[in-house]
Amino acid sequence: MPGLEDLYREIILDHYRSPRNRGELPTPPAIMAEGHNPLCGDEITVYLQVDEGRVTDVKISGQGCSISQSSASMMTQAVIGKTVPEVRAIVRRFKGMMSIEDGDGDASADDTAVSLGDLEALQGVVKFPVRIKCATLAWNTLLQALDESA
């Protein structure tokens, strides 16, 4: 059995204890999307600010477990300042790491070049399949917001 240390890496606990970019953004101009994990009742709201094709701000509110909260926190750091296509590549890359195939896209060679940085710490989640939904909740919600911004 995989050990809990694979799951609860120090960096994950750090983002859980002090989540980055928590809060709200005024809508409009920001776009808001809500995600639910029907399994455990976790709820997350993603606020997305896109200016001229670039993600200029992201804020997260809601409640959830250490995995969903830290994943959301790291996600904000990974995407702020990136162009929309870059953000989509990061999302694909992250979901690939969680071994969930993206329905509409073959992860292109470019995506594998995308660096996930701190997010690599979430790799261990794959060994706990029930928790994959926790890790991907914020990301799916971000995708929803991106789709609305398009």
Add this chain to the structure above:
Amino acid sequence: MSGHTLDRATIAADFPFLTRRIDGERVVYLDSANSSQKPRQVIDAMSSFAATSYAPINRSAYRMAAEATEAYEGARAKVARFINAPSADEVVFTKNATESLNLVAGSWGRANLRAGDVVVLTHMEHHANIVPWHQLAAERGIELRWIPLTPTGELDLTDLPRLLDGAKALSFTAMSNVLGTITPVAHLCRAAHDAGALAVVDACQYVPHNVTDVQAWDADLVAFSSHKMLGPTGIGVLWGRAELLDAMPPFLGGGNMISDVRLDGFTCAPVPAKFEAGTPPIIEAIGLGAAIDYLESFGMAEVRRHEAELTRYALDTLTERFGDDLTIHGPRNVEIRGGVLSFAFRDLHPHDVSQVLDERNVCVRAGHHCAKPLMRVLGVGATARASFYVYNDTADVDALADALDSATDIFGF
């Protein structure tokens, strides 16, 4: 009746799951409010029936079929006796409690409720006793009213007469699957009847753990599931007063529920067949019958005594060891509390709590427990929940407490 005693040796011999090892260690199963483990008596009854006695019921003259029909009807008689129903014909087999409650809303509700009619529920209901009424509200425009809770997690009945005023039905849980609260069922049935309303009881958590007497309750309709009472999945029960079931239209249509079908229509079979369309869960009924025999070998008063004692031990132990770090939802008084403990541990998310406990093979449920309105009332998104049954003992509670200690290490408080 009580040939068996609820001691460790008996339980160890009867429940094969107790021999399961994960990472070389025993499993501490504390999720019976979700679904219970099965004793070998149930497993054996089902496999021996399936192996050499199986045949379809109600359809054929050959002896195998007649025997199978008799066994299936025998299970119905056991259920009736178990809940002190006046007649086995008032016991309807369904798929589970959820289907039983959908049957109530879909059959009785559709036949009797129209726009503006009132159905009263409580803030501690399971989704199975909420969503079917929401569906009816969307379809018909019925009004739903809600009995609120006291700060200790009991039903707040101060406003009951006003809530019931003009109501057509009161549908409520006999025991909360989150708080463990045992509600005053007989009192609520009387209040419903005084207001001219039907009394529907979700007894899904109550029947497996207590002496149940539907006549003493004076209830009208009562729903529960086999899989929470040591029986198999796939079968549930709706008990109803005969004249009420007779007057209700069928819920599902098909084979077995008719006495005649013509090109221009059909005639229903009498109850309970009227509500048992299609081939029923035959092997599962045999299993449920065996589960009832097994529970009756202890006697339900003894089951309740065992669990009340264990619940008291758990409340005391957890409070002693964790103090304010652990918040237990629901009443402290075990007279009105079953063996269900929902708790918050420090500010850890329940999902993380259950993950850490699983490392020690301690199985608890984390989540909203199909009671999201109650979660909102409690002001939480989710809880961790430990629940007890006949096979649990104080060592399991100690294992839970020890495992909680290890959460402290991991999250570094």
